[in-house]
Amino acid sequence: MKKLAVFGVFALGLSLGTAYCQMDIETGTVSIGIAVTGQLPLSTLSNHAGPGVGGLGDIEVGAVPGIALMAKSGYLYHFQYRDETLTQVPVLGGLKICFPQSTAYVVGELGADFVNTDRTSGSFYTFASNVNNTFFSWDAGLGSAVGPADLRLTYNVLNASDMLHSMTLALSLGFSIWST
Numbered sequence: 001m002k003k004l005a006v007f008g009v010f011a012l013g014l015s016l017g018t019a020y021c022q023m024d025i026e027t028g029t030v031s032i033g034i035a036v037t038g039q040l041p042l043s044t045l046s047n048h049a050g051p052g053v054g055g056l057g058d059i060e061v062g063a064v065p066g067i068a069l070m071a072k073s074g075y076l077y078h079f080q081y082r083d084e085t086l087t088q089v090p091v092l093g094g095l096k097i098c099f100p101q102s103t104a105y106v107v108g109e110l111g112a113d114f115v116n117t118d119r120t121s122g123s124f125y126t127f128a129s130n131v132n133n134t135f136f137s138w139d140a141g142l143g144s145a146v147g148p149a150d151l152r153l154t155y156n157v158l159n160a161s162d163m164l165h166s167m168t169l170a171l172s173l174g175f176s177i178w179s180t
Contacts, residue, residue, distance in 0.1 A: 025060070025062045025065065025066055025067065025068045025096070025098060026062050026065055027062050027063065027064055027065065028061075028062055028180075029060075029061070029062040029068075029179065029180050030059065030060070030061050030062075030179065030180045031059070031060045031068075031176050031178070031179035031180075032057070032058070032059050032176070032177055032178045032179070033057070033058050033059075033060070033150065033174050033175060033176045033177060034055065034056070034057050034058075034174060034175060034177055035055065035056045035057075035058070035074075035150065035152075035172045035173060035174030035175070036053075036054075036055055036172065036173050036174075037053070037054055037055070037056055037074075037076065037170050037171065037172040037173075038051065038052065038053050038170065038171050038172075039051065039052035039053075039054075039076060039078070039156065039168040039169070039170045040052075040168060040169045040170075041078070041167070041168050042167040042168060042169055043164055043165065043167050044164065044165045045158070045165055045166055045167060045168065046081075047081075048081065048082075048084050048086065048117070049078040049081055049084065049085075049086040050078050050079035050080060050081035050085075051078065051079055052076045052077060052078035052079070052086070052088070052168070053076065053077060053079075054074055054075050054076030054077055054088075055074050055075060056072055056073065056074030056090075056172065056174070057072070057073060057074055058070060058071065058072040058073075058174070059071050059072075060096060066097065066098040066100070067095060067096070067097050067098070068095070068096040069093070069094075069095065070092075070093060070094050070095065070096050070107070070109065071092070071093045072090065072091075072092045072093075072094075072109060073089065073090060073091045073092070074089070074090060075087070075088075075089055076088045076089075076090070080120065083119055083120050084117060084118065084119050084120070085117075085118045085120065086115065086116070086117055086118075087115070087116045087118075088113055088114065088115045088116070088158065089113070089114040090111065090112075090113045090114075090137065091111050091112045091113075091114070092109040092110060092111035092112075092113075092137070092138075092139065093109060093110070093111055094107060094108050094109030094110060094111075095107065095108055095109075098145075103144045103145055103146050104142065104143070104144050105142075105143050105144070105145060106140070106141070106142055106143075107139075107140070107141045107142075107143060107152065107154070108138070108139070108140050108141075109138065109139050109140075110136070110137065110138040110139075110160075111136075111137060111138075112134055112135070112136065112137065113134070113135045113136075113137035113158050113159070114132070114133075114134050115132070115133050115134075115135060115158060115159075116130065116131070116132050116133075117129075117130075117131045117133075118130050118131075133159075135158055135159035135160070135161070135166070136159070136160045136161065137156070137157055137158050137159065137160060137166075138156075138157050138160055139154045139155060139156040139157065139170075140154070140155050141153055141154030141155065141170075143172075148175050148176040148177075149173070149174070149175055150172075150173070150174040150175065150176070151171075151172070151173055151174075152170075152171070152172045152174070153169070153170070153171055154169070154170040154171075154172065155167070155168075155169060155170075156168045156169070156170055
């Protein structure tokens with residue numbers, strides 16, 4: 001039921017607005033934005049991490065009409081699950097491609113994900129620990145840009161070499177805070 005509600009809100013976001021995504025991206029335009037995001041761990045990652053929340057900052061540069069080059073970074077905190085917490089700092093770059101005559105777009109990004117796993121308690125067999133890793137990561141998403149607002153649903157892979165154990169589904173609400 002929750003998945004249906006999330007999909008309904010996302011579909012509503014895609015249908016709103018009169019400005020088209022493609023018209024907003026022109027060659028040489030620059031846009032800086034911020035976003036609030038929530039992540040839901042999938043597959044076996046859900047055995048080690050709780051839901052995550054955080055913020056992201058991004059910059060978009062129009063390459064050609066309807067296509068932008070992007071860079072994004074931020075901080076996400078995953079709530080403690082069992083005795084582990086996970087934090088991540090993604091640093092990604094990619095492309096945003098707008099659908100013609102629509103507010104919708106697709107996005108693909110890849111880069112580094114700096115992940116910290118903190119085990120807060122130990123037992124006789126395991127010890128409290130703090131582990132830092134850097135992984136090659138990627139994501140793919142579908143979104144809607146309506147004026148300064150941006151709603152995006154993203155499939156994330158935190159570690160490309162171990163996809164099955166590092167997947168999340170994210171929903172982000174962003175706003176353009178400056179553009180040329």
